[in-house]
Amino acid sequence: MRSVRARAALGATLVVAVALIGAGLAVLLVLRANLTxxxxxxxxxxxxxxxxxxxxDRPxxxxELGEEDVHPVQVTDEDGRPxxxxxxxxxxxxxxxxxxxxxxxxxSPASGDGEDDGDGDDGDDGDDDGSRDDPGRGEVSSDEPGFTDGTATVDGETADYRFAAVEATTSAGLTLTVHAGAPLAAEQEAVSTVRGAMLTGLPVLLLVVAGVTWLVTRRALRPVEGIRRELAAITASEDLARRVPEPGSRDEIARLARTTNETLSVLEASVDRQRRFVADASHELRSxxxxxxxxxxxxxxxxxLLDVPGAVADTVRLQELAAGLLLLARLDAGERPGxxxxxxxxxxxxxxxxxxxDRVPVAVSVRDEDALEVRGSRGQLxxxxxxxxxxxxxxxxxSVAVVVRAEGDSVLVDVTDDGAGxxxxxxxxxxxxxxxxxxARSRDDGGAGLGLAIARDVAVRHGGTLTVAGAPSGGAQFRLRLPRSKRIAGQARGPSLSGDRGE
Structure with a gap:
């Protein structure tokens, strides 16, 4: 079953069916127990x-055995004889x-001693249940009566009854057992009626549950189908500028649509960068x-007329550009530094x-000589x-100045020039x-525009950063920050480093 709607409808129907069957059985059992x-x-x-x-001691x-057709009664003696x-x-x-x-x-109940106490035939003393313990008077057992289920045929009609057995002792010490029954026809009819109603209503209710679940699931999954169709169209057209429709709800499907669009945006930007990269690389290599x-x-x-120095310069430039492109390709492929x-x-x-x-001299200042070790690829750094x-x-x-120093758990390299910034x-x-x-584009010796991109990518892959700010002299200051080696980070950390910030 490949349809989500069908699986959801079937699952909901099965759950409701199990719940209704369990509840119905519980109702029937409780109803039967109460009526019994x-x-x-x-x-x-x-x-x-x-x-x-x-x-x-009534003979x-x-x-008076009550309504014989409602409560059949059977009295037995100690030997079980009626x-x-x-x-x-x-x-x-x-x-x-x-x-x-x-x-x-x-x-007879009063034949045990042949005497009558004078009130055993009418019970006009008000104690009709005979439960007193006075001498010369019988008693009814106060124990819980025994209950059994059986049948009785009264006036040619057989029915099921619930029998209760109560013991009575006469004044002569004769123990008799009274079996009285109550009909179970009402209980059976009520249980049968409820069971029939459940058997009739259960299929109808399950059909309603299945239909409602199907419609609700179909309505809920309609945006998903729209997302699927749009993604299929994007795949067929390769137009990454298109976006899937976002429903106005705030449920999981809306979040899925937003995430899909965000993914498409990132993918579009990545493809655009790749295309620009290929176009720019082709342009830079062509010259x-x-x-x-x-x-x-x-x-x-x-x-x-052969310009050998010019040819060598073009070859060197071409070699550097190829090396830069190769390094970028390796970085994009996820190569990890050493x-x-x-x-x-x-x-x-x-x-x-x-x-x-170089046409401009470079001044180098190295501070904290023992706290400048980092981990990574020497060639890439x-x-x-x-x-x-x-x-x-x-x-x-x-002039160009380079300052290397330690700061906290990092090593900083500041490269400053006095240019235009x-x-x-x-x-x-x-x-x-x-x-x-x-x-930079107007200069004959301008680069291809890959140096700073490569520098930042390498810095990031080494766990560091590369930023640019204005220099105090008015030019630009590039700051490379790399995490120090853990082996010496603890030794070089301390208040003495705060005086060499060189800000």
Whole structure:
């Protein structure tokens, strides 16, 4: 069953069916128990009335046995022989004996001593139940009567009855047992009526539950179908600018639609960046390749005109661009940096020492020599420092300064130039790939716009940050912050570092 609506309707119907069946059985059992108890109470009352008469030593033939067609009565002696039965009682079961003919030789309640106490025939002293303990008077047992279910045939009609058995003792010490029954026809009819109503109403109710569940589920899942259709259309058209419809509700489906649209937005932005990256990379690669080809073709035709330094410069630029693209591809692929120990102070000195021919001198200041170790890839961190120095050299007027210091659990590298600086509104944009400000694009030695993007990506993957702010001298200050190696972080942490903030 592949339909969610069908599964929901079936599940709800099964749950309701189980609940209704369980509740119906409980109702039937409770109803049956209550009606049976009521019949037992009626039978007990009838039995105690006859037992009270026996306790008053009333003769068997004068016993008032109540309504014989409603409460059949059977009185048995100590041997289980019937001594008195209701009129028209033709058969009985469930009372211990099925005999309905009284024993002719059964002794009368008052025949045990041959004397009458003078009030046993009418009970006009007001004690009709005979439960007094006075000498010369019988008693009715106060114990809980015994209850049994059986049948009785009265005047040719057989029915089910609830029998109550009550013992009575005559003044002569004769113990008799009175079995009185109450009909169970009302109980059976009520239970049958309720059961029939349940059997008739249950299927109808289940159909209603299934139908309502189907309609409600269909209505609830209608937005999901709209989302599915729109996603299918987006997949077919490859138009990531489209969005799925968002329902006005605040339920899970609305949150699903919003999350789907957010995912589509991120995917669209990622694809756009990828397309721009490919387009910009193609554009950047085209220039040095075209220049190099032109120079080689000219050199082939006129060797004396070959610009070897220019060809070498274009080759170096092409090599650097290819290396930058390769590093970006590796970073985008999720390559993790190494975990080697790198001394940033020594790395900065090494990188600066290799730039002796730069047009602007670089001043290096390394503080906290013993607290500058970080974990990562030495090659990638060297690439970051090189890119920051290249950017500073490109924009500086007279000087570039590099300060390396420890601050808390971090190592800071500040690269400052005295150039025009970076406008505040452009300070995040310059870290995007292939982004160069107008003045940088106008320079012949301008980069491809990958250096700062690579530097930030590497810094982030090393658990650090790279930001730019205005320098005190009016230029730009790039700050690289990396977490220090845990091995020495605790040793270098202390109040003495606060004096070397260099802000």
């Amino acid at each position: 108890d009521r019949a037992g109470l009626e039978a007990e009352v009838a039995a105690r009335e006859v037992a009270g008469q026996l306790a008053l 068997y033939g004068e016993l 001594v008195a039965v209701s009129k028209d009682l033709e058969a009985v079961s469930g009372t211990g004996t099925e005999q309905v003919a009284p024993v002719p030789t059964a002794p 040095p390749i075209a220049s190099l080809r032109t120079q080689l073709e000219v050199g082939a035709a006129h060797p004396e 975990r080697a120990a790198v001394d940033l102070g020594a790395l900065v000195r090494e990188e600066v020492s290799q730039r002796a021919g 060297a690439r970051v420092l090189g890119n920051l120095l290249d950017n500073a050299e490109r924009h500086a007027e007279r 970076v406008p505040e509104e452009e300070r995040e944009r310059i870290f995007e790939r292939f982004v160069r400000l107008d003045d």
